[in-house]
Amino acid sequence: MSDRAAGPPGNQQDGVGNMHLASLSAGKTFIMDVARRGQTVxxxxxxxxxHLGHAELIRRAAAENDVAIVTVYPNKIQLSPGPEYEFNLEDDIALALxxxxxxxxxxxxxxMFPPGYRTxxxxxxxxxxxxxxxGLLKEGITGCIRWICFARPTRSYFGLKDIEQALLVKQAVADxxxxxxxxxxxxxxxKNGVPISSRLRHFNPxxxxxxxxxxxxxxQLRKQAARGVSCAQDLLESAKPLITFRLFELESLRIVxxxxxxxxxxxxxxxxxxxVAVGHGLxxxxxxxVPDQxxxxxxxxxxxxxxxxxxESDVHAQSRA
Structure with missing residues (x-):
C-alpha cells in the first residue's frame, strides 16, 4: 500500500500517550501540553x-526523556528526483511505538512547504x-532544524551513520x-559490517x-592510522584493494x-x-x-x-506469487 496514494491515517491513540498525530496542528497541541507539564522531550x-537503526535512536530518546517524539516526513526538498520514496506509514508508526x-x-x-516557502x-x-x-545536506539540515524548532526538544537524537548531517545539525543548533x-x-x-539503511531494504544477502x-x-584505514601511518594518501591507496565490488562501483573514499x-x-x-558505493541506481x-584517541x-x-x-524483495516476490 502506498501512503502517498491512500493518504495518511487520521489521529490514532493506542493507550495513554501512545498515538499518531497526522498533522502539524495536532502535533503542536500535544507539544504545548508537554511543555505546560514541564516534561523533558x-x-x-x-x-x-x-528500520532497526531508527529503533535504537527511539529507544534512547525514550530512556533519557519523559516524552519521546518521532516525526515521519519524506522531506521533498531533500530527496533526490526520481522514483517516489517508498515508506509505509502504518509500519513506521508500529515500529516507533x-x-x-x-x-x-x-x-x-x-x-511543510506551502506556497511562498523560501527559508x-x-x-x-x-x-x-x-x-x-x-548530496542534499543543505536541504536535510533545513528539514532537521525546522522540526527542532517545531518540537522544542530537550534533546534530539542522530545516528553516527549520517555523521556529517549530525555534525552540521549540531553546529546549526549552536549558531x-x-x-x-x-x-x-x-x-x-x-554482523558483516554493513550499516542498517532504508536504502538497502531490497538488497539480497x-x-x-x-x-x-x-x-x-x-x-582497516582506522587500524593503520592507529598504528601510526599518518599520510592520508598512503592510507587510502592501501585500502582500495580491499574493496572487492562486482555489482557495485566505488564512487569515493576519503579522510576528512x-x-x-x-x-x-x-x-x-x-x-x-x-x-560511497554506487549500485542499482543508489x-x-x-x-x-574518529573523534578521539x-x-x-x-x-x-x-x-x-x-x-x-x-x-524484503524476496518477501514481496512471495506475496505477489
Whole structure:
C-alpha cells in the first residue's frame, strides 16, 4: 500500500500517550501540553521507512526523556528526483511505538512547504564539502532544524551513520541559539559490517556481503592510522584493494576533518573516514567517525545485529506469487 496514494491515517491513540498525530496542528497541541507539564522531550526526526537503526535512536530518546517524539516526513526538498520514496506509514508508526515512542507526528508537503516557502539554513560550502556534488545536506539540515524548532526538544537524537548531517545539525543548533542538546547514537550494523539503511531494504544477502568490503576497508584505514601511518594518501591507496565490488562501483573514499570536512593530507583528530558505493541506481555511503584517541585505537562503539534471513524483495516476490 502506498501512503502517498491512500493518504495518511487520521489521529490514532493506542493507550495513554501512545498515538499518531497526522498533522502539524495536532502535533503542536500535544507539544504545548508537554511543555505546560514541564516534561523533558527527546526527538527523532525521520524521512520514513523506519528500520532497526531508527529503533535504537527511539529507544534512547525514550530512556533519557519523559516524552519521546518521532516525526515521519519524506522531506521533498531533500530527496533526490526520481522514483517516489517508498515508506509505509502504518509500519513506521508500529515500529516507533514498539521502540518506546510516546507519539508519532506525520505531515504532508502542503503543510511543510506551502506556497511562498523560501527559508533555508545556510552553512556556506560545508554541506557540499561533506556530501559531495550529489548530496542534499543543505536541504536535510533545513528539514532537521525546522522540526527542532517545531518540537522544542530537550534533546534530539542522530545516528553516527549520517555523521556529517549530525555534525552540521549540531553546529546549526549552536549558531541559532536553540535550546536543544544534540545526542549522537552509535551506528547499527549487520554482523558483516554493513550499516542498517532504508536504502538497502531490497538488497539480497549476497549484495549485502559484497557491500561489507567497504566497511572492512574503512576499518582497516582506522587500524593503520592507529598504528601510526599518518599520510592520508598512503592510507587510502592501501585500502582500495580491499574493496572487492562486482555489482557495485566505488564512487569515493576519503579522510576528512570532522570540523572542516576538508580532505586531510596528514591524519589529525577529529576525522571521518568515509566511502560511497554506487549500485542499482543508489548511492550507499558508510563512514567511521574518529573523534578521539580512544576511538582511533579501539574502534567506534557500533551496535551489531544478525543479518536478515530474507530481504524484503524476496518477501514481496512471495506475496505477489
Amino acid at each position: 527527546g526527538t527523532v526526526h525521520t524521512l520514513g521507512a523506519l 514498539g521502540a518506546g515512542a510516546s507519539v508519532v507526528i506525520s505531515t504532508t508537503d502542503a503543510e 533555508f539554513v545556510s552553512q556556506g560550502d560545508y554541506p557540499l564539502r561533506a556530501s559531495g556534488p550529489h 541559532l541559539l536553540l535550546d536543544c542538546e544534540i545526542r549522537f547514537v552509535p551506528t547499527v550494523r549487520y 549476497s549484495e549485502l556481503d559484497e557491500l561489507s568490503s567497504l566497511f572492512m576497508a574503512l576499518n 576533518g570532522a570540523d572542516s570536512f576538508e580532505d586531510q593530507k596528514q591524519i589529525e583528530l577529529p576525522f571521518i573516514i568515509s566511502g 548511492r550507499v555511503p558508510d563512514n567511521i567517525y 580512544d576511538t582511533l585505537l579501539d574502534g567506534p562503539a557500533d551496535i551489531w545485529i544478525d543479518l536478515p534471513k530474507r530481504c
